[in-house]
Amino acid sequence: MAFPKTGRTAESLLAELEARKGNDVRWKEGRVFAYVYDAGPEAMETVKQAYGAFLTENGLDPTSFPSCLELERDVIAMALDLQNAPPGAKGSFTTGGTESILLSVKTARDHARATKPHITEPELVLPETAHPAFYKACKYFDVKPVVTPVDTEAFTALPDAMEKAITSQTVMLVGSAPSYAHGVVDPIADIGRIAMKAGLLFHVDCCVGGMYLPFARQLGADIPDFDLSTPGVTQMSLDFHKWGYAAKGASCILYTDGELRKHQIFAWSGWTGYTIVNPTIQSGRSGGPIAGAWAALNFIGEEGYLRFARATQEGARKVCDAIREIEGLKLLGNPPGNLLAFAAEDFDIFALSDAMKARGWYLQPQFGFGPSPANLHISVGFVNAPNVDAMLDDLRAETARLRADAAYKVAAHKPEDIAGIAAMDPAELLDSMSGVFEARAGGPGAEMRPINALMDALPHTARDRILTEYINRLYAKPQNTSGSA
Ligand SMILES: Cc1ncc(COP(=O)(O)O)c(C=O)c1O
The missing domain is CATH 1.10.10 (Arc Repressor Mutant, subunit A)
Known part of the structure; x- marks a missing residue:
């Protein structure tokens, strides 16, 4: 597209934007079991309006835009409350799980620089199921990832292996609640004990679980301790733009000891322009995501999140039970929430994702790694829940069809x-x-x-x-x- 000589009408632009979605996954029908977090039209419209109302406000300067500051304080306070944070805990609103994790790793590195001068080559100990954002953080901030194995059946972190991996250069341990790939929760309490014994920081990656596990737990799901009241946990990433159903661009990093947050903040007045004091990676930033998150949390509330969690827990249990019974499929681990993954025992799992796609479903392919075979991931969201039975009917039919056809045996590469x-x-x-x-x-x-x-x-x-x-x-x-x- 060449740079436009003249402007176009809003009408034609908006029509074209809508048309451009033509080849996207069709999430509005609730048939996409990944990527999209949809709380239904009423909630989404409210979030959209709140986002739009703060589109132009600039979170860069909280003294010029106290509205953004206050919304952020509210949103962080709600997250700390939900996660049973101790007094003195603090946090920052960020653009997503990745930014929260980047900041956490930078904080760990800079905390070590300030308090443990013997650490010259900082290391992060993380289970092999931890999200790639930690590797990205290690690359960006020159920290060495030290990867530990997980239980080969449960896909949860092995605390002993993590303890053994600690060296004089370790700055932080990592656990997931839950891991994205398999939806299982690491033994956070055990890792917390190790972190305390070794005097280390401990990050719980609750990006995908932070707005879900507390509600599922309240409904009786068997979920081990994971929140900020768990001894040894020092920091947590939590995304509002996942099961908080906020617009994308909304996450936070929380610290049980608010003093830790200082290591995150960047200040620079040594130039000819305005003074920069950034608590997070962005400098100029729209108030939209903060307002959208604030509106989602207040619109849905505990009662609404419990309602969503009830529907999704029921849907996810149905999917897990069905997969355990479908011949040729294997549920990986024992996921207690709404995320899960399954492998194929005797045919090409990627043929199954294509076949389901042809029937209008999106199940997310994941490559094999370590003990985890190639598999398909399913995130059951609120709008997916009513479609679970229809999806499982197609899954049964396609699994049977592919298993009966020799062409779909696993492609053997020499x-x-x-x-x-x-x-x-x-x-x-x-x-x-x-x-x-x-x-x-x-x-x-x-x-x-x-x-x-x-x-x-x-x-x-x-x-x-x-x-x-x-x-x-x-x-x-x-x-x-x-x-x-
Ligand atoms: C456990 C976990 N951590 C981190 C992330 C990264 O979050 P984002 O995509 O918002 O950067 C995700 C995303 O799904 C996740 O599930």
């Missing part, structure tokens, strides 16, 4: 082929597969199985290189054309 591909220059590899990736770059009917199977067979470092090259090309590709950019 080790030497995989080694050869892994060693290739990613640009050359993509050139040699001319158009294969591009042809599958989305669209409702795109068959992803061959690509997923190949990626799954590769070591993660090789697939990360290939996918980096692929995404770099994808964003450079002119619209409505095919072939490599």
Whole structure:
């Protein structure tokens, strides 16, 4: 698109924007079991209006926009209350789980710099199920990730392994409540005891669980201790834009000891312009996400979140029970909440995601890693719950169909082929597969199985290189054309 010479009417622009969603996953029908957190039209409209009302307000300067400051204080206070924080706890509103985690790792590094000068090469101990945002944080802030194994059946962290991984350079331990991939909760209380004994910070990644587990627990779900009252927990990431049903761009980082937050803040007046004092990564920032989160929490309230959790817990239990019974499928671990993953025992799981996609469902493919085989992830949200039975009918039918067809056995790649591909220059590899990736770059009917199977067979470092090259090309590709950019 060339830079426009003249403006266009709002009407034509908005119509075009709507039309451009044509190839997106169709989330409004409640058939997408990932990515989207939809509380229904009334709540979403309220969030939209609140977001719009604060679109232009600038959270950069809380003295010029006390409204943004007050909304943030409210939202953080509500999160601390929900997570049973001790007195003196504090937090910051951020743009998402990733930013919350980035800030937490930076805080851990800078806290160590200030209080433990012997630490020159800081390390973070994390189970292999921890979210990639921790690796991103380690890359950005030059911290070494020390990865520990998880239970090969339960997919939960092994506290002993984490304790053994602690060195004189360790700055923080990590646990998930729950992990995204399998939806299982790490033994937070045990890890907390280790953190206290070793005098370390301990981050509980509650990005996807923070606005869900407290309510599921209240309804009687068997969820181990995970919140800010758990001894040893020093910080937590919690996303409002997941099961808080706020608009995207809404998360927080919480500290049981508010003094820790100081390590996050960046101040700079050593230049010719206005003074910068940023508690988080952004500087100029719209008040929209804060207002949207504030509105979601107050519109839905405890009563509403309990109602959502009841519906989603029921839906998720149905899905888990069905998967345990469908021949050829295996539920991974024992997820107590609304996130789960399952593998195929004797056929290609990625053929199943394609088949379900053809029937209008989106189940999220996840590559095999460590003890976790290739699998499909399901997040059951409020609008998915009424569709669970229909989804399971199709899942049963497609599983039976694929298992009966020899063409859908797991694609066997020869080790030497995989080694050869892994060693290739990613640009050359993509050139040699001319158009294969591009042809599958989305669209409702795109068959992803061959690509997923190949990626799954590769070591993660090789697939990360290939996918980096692929995404770099994808964003450079002119619209409505095919072939490599
Ligand atoms: C456990 C966990 N941590 C971190 C994140 C990253 O959150 P975001 O996508 O908001 O950056 C996610 C996202 O799903 C998550 O599930």
